[in-house]
Each structure stands twice: as structure tokens, then as C-alpha cells.
Amino acid sequence: xxxxxxxxxxxxxxxxxxxxxxxxxxxxxxxxxxxxxxxxxxxxxxxxxxxxxxxxxxxxxxxxxxxxxxxxxxxxxxxxxxxxxxxxxxxxxxxxxxxxxxxxxxxxxxxxxxxxxxxxxxxxxxxxxxxxxxxxxxxxxxxxxxxxxxxxxxxxxxxxxxxxxxxxxxxxxxxxxxxxxxxxxxxxxxxxxxxxxxxxxxxxxxxxxxxxxxxxxxxxxxxxxxxxxxxxxxxxxxxxxxxxxxxxxxxxxxxxxxxxxxxxxxxxxxxxxxxxxxxxxxxxxxxxxxxxxxxxxxxxxxxxxxxxxxxxxxxxxxxxxxxxxxxxxxxxxxxxxxxxxxxxxxxxxxxxxxxxxxxxxxxxxxxxxxxxxxxxxxxxxxxxxxxxxxxxxxxxxxxxxxxxxxxxxxxxxxxxxxxxxxxxxxxxxxxxxxxxxxxxxxxxxxxxxxxxxxxxxxxxxxxxxxxxxxxxxxxxxxxxxxxxxxxxxxxxxxxxxxxxxxxxxxxxxxxxxxxxxxxxxxxxxxxxxxxxx
Numbered sequence: 001x002x003x004x005x006x007x008x009x010x011x012x013x014x015x016x017x018x019x020x021x022x023x024x025x026x027x028x029x030x031x032x033x034x035x036x037x038x039x040x041x042x043x044x045x046x047x048x049x050x051x052x053x054x055x056x057x058x059x060x061x062x063x064x065x066x067x068x069x070x071x072x073x074x075x076x077x078x079x080x081x082x083x084x085x086x087x088x089x090x091x092x093x094x095x096x097x098x099x100x101x102x103x104x105x106x107x108x109x110x111x112x113x114x115x116x117x118x119x120x121x122x123x124x125x126x127x128x129x130x131x132x133x134x135x136x137x138x139x140x141x142x143x144x145x146x147x148x149x150x151x152x153x154x155x156x157x158x159x160x161x162x163x164x165x166x167x168x169x170x171x172x173x174x175x176x177x178x179x180x181x182x183x184x185x186x187x188x189x190x191x192x193x194x195x196x197x198x199x200x201x202x203x204x205x206x207x208x209x210x211x212x213x214x215x216x217x218x219x220x221x222x223x224x225x226x227x228x229x230x231x232x233x234x235x236x237x238x239x240x241x242x243x244x245x246x247x248x249x250x251x252x253x254x255x256x257x258x259x260x261x262x263x264x265x266x267x268x269x270x271x272x273x274x275x276x277x278x279x280x281x282x283x284x285x286x287x288x289x290x291x292x293x294x295x296x297x298x299x300x301x302x303x304x305x306x307x308x309x310x311x312x313x314x315x316x317x318x319x320x321x322x323x324x325x326x327x328x329x330x331x332x333x334x335x336x337x338x339x340x341x342x343x344x345x346x347x348x349x350x351x352x353x354x355x356x357x358x359x360x361x362x363x364x365x366x367x368x369x370x371x372x373x374x375x376x377x378x379x380x381x382x383x384x385x386x387x388x389x390x391x392x393x394x395x396x397x398x399x400x401x402x403x404x405x406x407x408x409x410x411x412x413x414x415x416x417x418x419x420x421x422x423x424x425x426x427x428x429x430x431x432x433x434x435x436x437x438x439x440x441x442x443x444x445x446x447x448x449x450x451x452x453x454x455x456x457x458x459x460x461x462x463x464x465x466x467x468x469x470x471x472x473x474x475x476x477x478x479x480x481x482x483x484x485x486x487x488x489x490x491x492x493x494x495x496x497x498x499x500x501x502x503x504x505x506x507x508x509x510x511x512x513x514x515x516x517x518x519x520x521x522x523x524x525x526x527x528x529x530x531x532x533x
Contacts, residue, residue: 057115064122068201071129076208079215084208087230088200091238095196099242102314103189104349105321106392108180116169116190120197124165128198129205131161151289159244159281162198166241167248167274169194174252174270182396184253184317188310191249195241202241203233236299239307240284246310247277253317260405280306321392322347328395328402337418338391339429345436346391354438355431359384363427380427387428390420 073081135157140149170191174181206229214223251273255266287298326347332338345351364377394417401410436442
């Protein structure tokens, strides 16, 4: 027996021999003063610091901004640079507002949107300018034909380099902000803002060069080249670059919405979107190089229909996300976390806006002086906005769980979202109820179907459910829980968190009776009475 143990220890190089003397005596014999041989390295802690990462990203983008602006000024001159900068800014608010409107249901963090725009305007533009110049110069030197080099560079080299540089921003957000990148809407918004920043810098270059040509010709009136360039780039095709890169964003959005086991699809869809973006960009540049007639033909026959198709897809995806709220949140309303009216109000953008305005007006009227009224009204509107955002994330999280995509931290994330909703319900629920009444969302044909129709109806409060709820989900979802259905929450009953479909019930603290710093004394003001039909 002893020989077998010794042979096993000799065969295992990682086997640790048992100490013959007690561990306390061994530790007492160790030197008390460290010599610095095994001090923990703190380099990893620095790299993991959020402030360090933000500083590095901002520094890189700032250096790229200085470099690209210096290069553009060197090519256009100071006067042309200022004229191009002033004209290139004009379409930017329109593009930013369009993509922000598209992303209003579950708004992406501002840092993601600012990073996407800055990456396109500075980093992607710098890479494209340097790489395109080098490629065209190399082709001209190799073939000894500068005109052919310009044509080949505009139709082949530029689309490949520019779309790859812009797609890098979408890829970075997809990899490092995965929970905030959930579908096609996020992909189109991020890709569109990245391309808008790229088009902004590119317009400065083209408009500045056109103004320089007008100065050389000596136009006394309206600069013809500058006006024509501005009309083509800012009036006829302000969505050209965003349209190209949106195809890449759609590929990443479809990959984000795919299931976990579809790994090949997650890789091929973004690549397919990138290839389509390059092909469309090459066709657009080629039509501009060939002839004016070819440009207008491609613009009317190809660009406008594709733009309409992508716009329809974006609006349909936005509407589908609203339908997700109406389909996934009623189970929380049945469990007592939400009121039955809230899924109806949250699935309407008009009702959401009315709820925010109602909260801002009501809590501003309840305050005393104007400064306090404005502050309390703004705080109430922010609470409603946060409530709507958390409810949207909760519906998306439950949809992923129902599709089998939930991770091991699903229960904790669900409970955290429910806690955040519960903390803001005193302000948001009256506002959403009022908005649902005003917008007519309480009509019978708008009521959402019960999500578990095959089960028996829920009993009255205080009774037990005859069947364990979500029993059919326990077979599909490893995080589903079964058990008796609890008594829904009612005003005046003991304050306990009701049953969450996948989370464990926890104790809910009593509501604060002291005046709230933002919303005033408890109970909070009631909403305006609903208008009579």
C-alpha cells in the first residue's frame, strides 16, 4: 500500500508532499521580513482600471484628431479649411438626430455614441487618408499611369480601406460593450454615427479643395465648385456613408441577436455586411468617376431603393422592440411587479413621452419656488426615463432567457433590474397610467394576451396556484423556477417583493415616510384626472 502511494506521488509532478510537522510551526519558522522577491505585480491592476482605459482611448482619439485636422488644413489651406469646416457641420445635427431617434427605445450610453462618432471623424479618417494616399501613389509609380491610379484607388482601394476602418468602431463596441449591443437597431445607430463622423471630416476636405479651386479661378459671385460640392454631398447624399456602414451594422446586429450556439453565424454575418458595404461603396464611387449620367442613374435606380429598404428595416426593428415589451412584461404584471397598464404604456413611444411630460409638470407644480419646482420636475422626468429604460432592458433580458441565451448571472441581473424599477415606481407608475389613459392604450383590442394561456387562470389573492407557474419553461430554460404562485402586491399589504419568474423573492423595505429629496413628502402627488371619453 505504501509502495503504491509513493509510486503515485512519483508519477504526478504536481503532487504536494504533506508536511511532517504542523503548519503553525512551519509558518513561525518563516522569515518575518520580506525581501521583495514575491511582491504582487500591479501592472494588471493598472490595465484593468476604468479611468486608465478611458484616458488611453481619449488620448488616442485626440492625437488622431490633431493629425487628421493638420493634414486636411495642409491640403486645403487655412481659409479653405475654415469654409469646409463651417459647411461640413450643417448636416451633422440631422444625421445625429435621426440615429438618436432610432435608438430612443433603449438608448445606448452617450460614451458609446461619442466614441463611434469620434472614431469615424478622426481615427478612421486618418487611416483612410494615409492608406489611400499611399495606395494611389504606389499604383501610379508601378503602372506609370496617374489617371488609372486615381480611378482604381476610388473604386477598389478606397471602399475597402474606408469601410474596414469604420467597421472597426462597430467591432470594438460589439466586443467590449456586448450587453449594450443587442440587435439591429443598435448596429444601425452605432454604424450610422461612425459613418457620420467620417463623412464630416471627408466633407471638410472636399469642400475646402472646392473652395480653393474657386479661389484659383477667381469667382466674384457665388463659388460654383463649392456650391456644387455642397449640394451633392450635403443635400443629395448626406446619408451615403451612413448607408454603406449601416450594412455592416446590420450584420453585427443580426450576429448579436443570434443564439449562443450559432457561432458560425456570428462570424459570417458581420463579414457579409462588410462585403456588401464595400460593394455598395465601390459602385457609388465608380458611378461618380464614370460620367454624370451614370452617377444619376445609380443614384435613382440603386441608392434610393436601398436607402428605403434599410430605413424600413430600421423602423421595423424599432417597432419589433416595442412589441417585445408588450409581450414579455405582462408576466411581471401578473406577478405583481408591475401594474397591468405599464406594458401597454411602455410599448408606445407617444405614451412614454406623455408620461415624462406629465411627471415633469406635476412635480414642478407641487414645489414652492421656481428653482425648486424646476429641479423637482426635472428629477421626476429623469426617474420616468430611467424606469422606461430599465423596463426595456428587463423585457430584452427575459426574451433572451426564453430563447435559451441567458447566462449564469441571469437571476442576479433580473433581480437587479426589478429592484431598480421598484425604487422608481412611486413616480413612474402614476405617470405611465395617465399616459396609457390619454393615448387610449386601455382599449380591449390593445390588451396583450396572457403569456401562458395553456395554464389555468390565476387565483384570487391569498390562494395557491393549482399548477406551478412556468412549468413548461423549466424544460427549456435551466434558470426557470417552479413553485406556488404568490399573492400579488396590493397597496396596504405587507411590503414584500412578489414572485419573480426566475429570481428568488427577497424582502422589500418599507417606503420612506420622510420627504424625498427630489419628489417631496410621502405620499407623492396624484396624477391629473384622466379626461372623460
